[in-house]
Amino acid sequence: xxIRNGRxxxxxxxxxxxxxxxxxxCGATQSGSEAKKGQKQQAKSTGTIALLLPENKTARYxxxxxxxxxxxxxxxxxxxxxxYKNANQDANLQQQQADAALTNGDDVLVIDPVDSVAAxxxxxxAKAQNVPVLSYERLILNSSPxxxxxxxNVKVGEKQATSLLxxxxxxxxxxxxxxxxxxxxxxxxxxxxxxxxAHSVLDGKVTIGKEYDTxxxxxxxAQKEMDxxxxxxxxxxxxxxxxxxxxxxxxxxxxLKKAGVDLSKVPVTGQDAEVAxxxxxxxxxxxxxxxxxxxxxxxxxxxxxxxxxxxKKPQAQAMTDNGSKAKIPSTFLPVYAVTAKDIKPIxxxxxxxxxxxxxxxxxxxxxxxxxxxxx
Numbered sequence: 001x002x003i004r005n006g007r008x009x010x011x012x013x014x015x016x017x018x019x020x021x022x023x024x025x026c027g028a029t030q031s032g033s034e035a036k037k038g039q040k041q042q043a044k045s046t047g048t049i050a051l052l053l054p055e056n057k058t059a060r061y062x063x064x065x066x067x068x069x070x071x072x073x074x075x076x077x078x079x080x081x082x083x084y085k086n087a088n089q090d091a092n093l094q095q096q097q098a099d100a101a102l103t104n105g106d107d108v109l110v111i112d113p114v115d116s117v118a119a120x121x122x123x124x125x126a127k128a129q130n131v132p133v134l135s136y137e138r139l140i141l142n143s144s145p146x147x148x149x150x151x152x153n154v155k156v157g158e159k160q161a162t163s164l165l166x167x168x169x170x171x172x173x174x175x176x177x178x179x180x181x182x183x184x185x186x187x188x189x190x191x192x193x194x195x196x197x198a199h200s201v202l203d204g205k206v207t208i209g210k211e212y213d214t215x216x217x218x219x220x221x222a223q224k225e226m227d228x229x230x231x232x233x234x235x236x237x238x239x240x241x242x243x244x245x246x247x248x249x250x251x252x253x254x255x256l257k258k259a260g261v262d263l264s265k266v267p268v269t270g271q272d273a274e275v276a277x278x279x280x281x282x283x284x285x286x287x288x289x290x291x292x293x294x295x296x297x298x299x300x301x302x303x304x305x306x307x308x309x310x311x312k313k314p315q316a317q318a319m320t321d322n323g324s325k326a327k328i329p330s331t332f333l334p335v336y337a338v339t340a341k342d343i344k345p346i347x348x349x350x351x352x353x354x355x356x357x358x359x360x361x362x363x364x365x366x367x368x369x370x371x372x373x374x375x
Contacts, residue, residue: 046079047107049305052097054114054138055089058217058247059274060294061112062086065137068298069110076306089216091115091187098122102129108305111145112137116189119143132308135328136301138190142323146308147316148330149301151292153190157197159337160269161242163288165205167267168240177239178209180229182222182252184244186213194244194271202242209233214248222251230259238266246270246277246289253285273338273347278358281340282366291336291347300331340370348372 051069053061070082083106087094091114101109102125109126113119116138123143126133135145168174181198184191191213202208210232212225222243229238238261243249249270256263267287270277272294280286307314316329336346347353355374359367367373 044107044309044311046077047309048081048083048105049073049309050083050085050098050101050106050109050111052094052101052109052111053084053086054094054112055217056086057089057219058245058272059276060272064294065112065298068295069302072299072302073306076302077309080306080309087114089114089185091118094119095122099125102126102131106131108132108134108308110134110136110301110305111140113140115187116141117187134301134305134308135322137297138188139320139322139328141189144324144326145322145328147304147314148320148322148328149297149304150190150330150332151297151335152332153193154197154200156271156290156292156335157194157199157244158201159197159290159335160194160244160271160288161198161201163337163339164240164242164267164269165201167287168206171239171265171267173239173265174206177237178207178233179240179242180226180233180238180252181208181211181242182225182244182248183211183213183242184248185215185217188217191217191244198242206240209237214244217245217247219247219251219254222248223255224251226252226255230255235259235261240266241268243269244271246272246274246280246286249286249289250276250280253280257285273352275353275357278338278343278347278353279363279366281338281343282358282363282370282372284340284366288337288339291338291342291350291352293333293350293352295352297333300333304331343370344372 053065056062066084073080073082083101085097087097094114098109109131111119111122111133119140120143123133123140123145133145135148137150139148183195210229214221214225241252243252249268253268263285270286270289273289273291277286277289304314317332318330319327320330322328338346359372
């Protein structure tokens with residue numbers, strides 16, 4: 001589903017959230033009971049922030065999350081140090097990285113967990129040492145992180161599925177074949193929520209011929225899954241593909257192209273608005289993606305981390321249940337379903353990608369066809 005109406009106010013709302021976090025960081029104070037119990041650090045205006053990201057197979061983490069977080073942190077705390085680690089999709093390695101950060105005396109942990117359940121051990125150890133934890137992008141379960149920032153992940157799945165269903169209806173193929181669902185990693189709580197949202201739209205309206213949970217969010221694994229689906233169902237039986245992100249979409253599309261499938265008639269979803277995903281959209285190979293303002297998320301995360309460093313309490317939009325007895329203060333940013341016609345007014349207008357990045361080389365023709373012109 002294309003987001004045509006109300007996107008400007010939504011984008012503005014995202015920016016307002018960032019401003020609100022900063023304002024709250026400046027104004028909140030530590031409660032007297034917490035001070036008496038000694039459960040919080042002494043207030044600081046400088047320190048070391050550990051940024052622990054989960055993997056690099058998804059392009060966004062190294063290309064966007066890390067640099068935007070670091071840039072904002074240097075703006076608000078020039079003397080703060082960033083202790084950055086990437087776990088390469090290894091939960092045990094992430095545990096080791098977190099242990100090292102705590103041993104080295106890092107003051108705040110910002111964690112995007114490889115495994116949402118296993119990461120509870122990190123939170124518990126950090127809390128025992130009075131080190132605050134920000135659960136970034138993916139919710140850490142069965143523990144009590146100090147804050148959680150992300151997007152409405154169920155809504156992401158709903159928007160992906162709504163776009164796919166709308167395109168199938170346009171093509172007249174909704175009831176003429178099967179769709180294949182290629183979900184994200186089974187250890188990622190976000191992937192479970194994407195899948196939940198997608199099923200809430202698709203169930204009863206389409207036939208799901210095959211469904212897979214993709215280990216490590218790996219495009220290679222997604223390609224293998226799509227190969228299996230093609231073998232089991234037959235090329236002519238597949239009318240659409242729900243792919244949970246642009247990486248898995250790329251793997252699925254590689255398998256479909258190898259099998260000679262006409263991608264103009266078999267829509268494939270995605271997420272993250274990666275350069276490769278957007279280029280596949282203008283080339284007519286991928287139908288849509290979900291654009292999430294990652295720059296705003298990473299910027300807000302830096303604001304929140306600095307707030308926690310100073311023993312301030314950022315204002316929450318919601319309280320999230322993560323399976324623990326405590327409710328986790330949370331902030332959620334908006335998401336946008338993007339097809340070819342939405343790339344320029346939404347994604348490019350927000351500064352996420354330039355004309356030169358999107359329309360270089362072989363993709364210039366597709367950009368021109370879709371009305372995407374240079375600056």
